Amino acid sequence: MIVSAIASVASRKMLRSVIYLLFVLSGIAGIFFLVDYNFLAAIQLTVYAGGIIVLVIFSVLLVHHIEMKLEVSKFINRLLTAIACLIGIIIFVTIIYSYDFKVAENSTTTTTAEIGMGLLSYEAGGFILPFEVISVLLLAVMVGAIVIAKGKMLIPKSDESI
């Protein structure tokens, strides 16, 4: 998974990096299956691997020639960024390993019904308000995406043929 992630940010060809990203997302869905959150893994597979990847592949095909090589930044810039990221990783890992997590032994399986009840409950700890807000947000985003993608067609007397 790590190798695929590195390949997806380092690959020169656009379409290949999207496919590497698909491998990373599938690996993350595998992690969700391993920690027994089956519903979350299903969401990850359908939304990311099914929706977002297809969307990105569409946009790549619309705006690129497939074999076009990407322009990469200068070597010194890449080196500096890599060093900064390595320092960040080292700091993160030292902090993580210096903290003593109190891991609870458990083997409970979460069912989808529990997640649904939690999302729709009004009591303390319920998530009904963010749930509704995010549904309105998704609707607004869909409308906005359509309006933006139509572009100049909305303006009357536009002589631009698309």
Place this chain on the structure above:
Amino acid sequence: MIEGISIYEILTLTSILFFIGIYGFITRKNLISILISVELILNASVVNFVVINKYLYPDILQGVFVSIFIIAIAAAETALAVSIIINLYRQISSVEVKDTEIMKY
């Protein structure tokens, strides 16, 4: 929890994933590549939420809900970004970052 895998290893993996995303975000010169890097960063955070929820507080489900919301917002953000990129490509025939000047009026 996963048998035989401690929380430290998974948190190390997600931090490596996060910094790979940061690296791609800084070094790539293409809008779609930057989008891919943002997806990597968001996924690292989602895995963090889920794993900490499962390993430390297995009785409650807050991390799962937050992860669902993060995934939904990531999908919305990707749809908007793709539509903006396509519109931009129609107008200036390029998706490189250095050519993108038309958005600031």
